[in-house]
Amino acid sequence: MEVANAKNSARLLHLCLPGSVIAVGETFDPMQLSELLAGPRKAVLLYPDTPGDRSLGIAPPPAFDPAWAADPASLLLVVLDATWRKSRKMLYLNPALQALPRLVVRDVPDSHYLIRKAHAPGQLSTLEATAYALAQLEDDEAPNAHYAPLIEAFDGFVAQMQAQAVRINPAA
Numbered sequence: 001m002e003v004a005n006a007k008n009s010a011r012l013l014h015l016c017l018p019g020s021v022i023a024v025g026e027t028f029d030p031m032q033l034s035e036l037l038a039g040p041r042k043a044v045l046l047y048p049d050t051p052g053d054r055s056l057g058i059a060p061p062p063a064f065d066p067a068w069a070a071d072p073a074s075l076l077l078v079v080l081d082a083t084w085r086k087s088r089k090m091l092y093l094n095p096a097l098q099a100l101p102r103l104v105v106r107d108v109p110d111s112h113y114l115i116r117k118a119h120a121p122g123q124l125s126t127l128e129a130t131a132y133a134l135a136q137l138e139d140d141e142a143p144n145a146h147y148a149p150l151i152e153a154f155d156g157f158v159a160q161m162q163a164q165a166v167r168i169n170p171a172a
Contacts, residue, residue, distance in 0.1 A: 009081070009125040009126045009127035009128075009154065009157070010022065010079070010081035010126045010127070012127055012153060012154060012157050013079075013126060013127040013130055013131075013150070016127075016149070016150050016153055017130075017150075021036070023036055026086075026089065026090055026093060027090075027093040027094060028094055028096075030095075030096060033094060033096045033097070034096060037076065037078070037096060037100070039076065040074075041073075041074055041075055041076040042068060042074060042075050042076065042101075043075075043076040043078055043100050044064060044068070044075055044076070044077060044078065044100055044101050044102065044103045045061070045078045045079075045080075045097060045100040045101070045102050045103065046077055046078065046079045046080075046102075046103050046105070046129060046130065046133050047080065047087070047091070047102045047103075047104075048102075048104050048105075049102065049104055050088070058091065058092060058098050059098065061098065061099070061100060061101055061102045062099070062100070062101045063101060064101040064102060064103055064104075065101070069136075069137050069139065072134070072137040072138050075137065077103065077130070077133060077134070077137075078097070078100060079126055079129070079130050079133075080097075080126075081126040103133055103136075103137070105124075105129055105132045105133045105136055106136065125154070127150065127154050128151070128154065130150075131147040131150045131151055131154075132147075134146075134147060135147050
């Protein structure tokens with residue numbers, strides 16, 4: 001849902017990850033979403049455990065089996081690009097997403113997303129969360145080792161956005 005936003009890190013992520021697919025929407029047609037999620041790979045949702053979702057009538061997601069990480073290529077990582085509030089709404093409106101096992105990223109560094117304010121520790125941009133999730137799935141000892149180019153591209157993107165903001169509003 002950040003597709004029209006200049007700060008859209010998912011677009012940069014998509015450009016950096018061959019084979020990635022972007023589907024734009026808030027509520028997806030169940031058949032179309034099923035087609036996107038179907039295939040030889042096991043779909044998992046990159047999303048934190050949010051016990052508060054139970055109050056919205058969202059059932060607990062199926063467990064993520066750690067054995068799946070033994071073959072990361074067999075997984076289809078589904079990522080919601082939206083604000084936290086909007087991503088919860090997307091989850092609520094799409095039962096097929098609710099039914100996916102969730103991958104929770106652990107032990108993340110501070111966000112590099114200096115052009116947006118995080119409301120809680122551990123909140124990351126879509127790009128950062130995805131890079132760290134992929135590193136976690138690959139059991140990468142140094143999370144930035146294999147995905148350093150993604151984080152470096154993101155740092156360049158953030159610097160460019162900061163420079164642009166200063167040109168537009170020199171007092172900032």
